[in-house]
Amino acid sequence: MNKTKQNKTEQNKLVTLNLKEDFSNLKKNGNTFRPVSWALFNYKKNIYTYSRFAWTIPSYLATAVIRNRLKRWCRTIAKEHKDLNNNDINIVFLRQKKDFYKNLNYETFSSGLKKALQNIQK
Structure with missing residues (x-):
C-alpha cells in the first residue's frame, strides 16, 4: 500500500476507548449528562488531536442481535462526528x-x- 493510501485510512479510522483506566478516569473526572431517556453520556477533553469513542451496552438490555445493531449505529454516527474537538x-x-x-x-x-x-x- 502506498503512503497516501495508508494516511487516508489512518485518518478515516475511528479511535475507540478500550483501557479500563480510560473508562474509570472518564467516569471519575468527566462530565455526565442525559440528553435522552435511554442513554447517558460521559465526556472529557483528552490530550490527543482526535476524539475517542466508546459505548457501554450491558447484556441485560437486549439480545446480542439488538446490541450489535446499536453498536453498528454508534459507529456510524461516531464516524460522522470524529472531528469533535x-x-x-x-x-x-x-x-x-x-x-x-x-x-x-x-x-x-x-x-x-x-x-x-x-x-x-459547544
Whole structure:
C-alpha cells in the first residue's frame, strides 16, 4: 500500500476507548449528562488531536442481535462526528422497558445521539 493510501485510512479510522483506566478516569473526572431517556453520556477533553469513542451496552438490555445493531449505529454516527474537538466520549445505554431497543428506529436513535454530540461540541 502506498503512503497516501495508508494516511487516508489512518485518518478515516475511528479511535475507540478500550483501557479500563480510560473508562474509570472518564467516569471519575468527566462530565455526565442525559440528553435522552435511554442513554447517558460521559465526556472529557483528552490530550490527543482526535476524539475517542466508546459505548457501554450491558447484556441485560437486549439480545446480542439488538446490541450489535446499536453498536453498528454508534459507529456510524461516531464516524460522522470524529472531528469533535478531541474529546473522550462514552455512551452508556440504560435499562428500559422490555423490547424498547428492539423497537427503536434509526431516526430516533441518530437524532438523540447527534443532539448530544452537538451539545458536547459547544
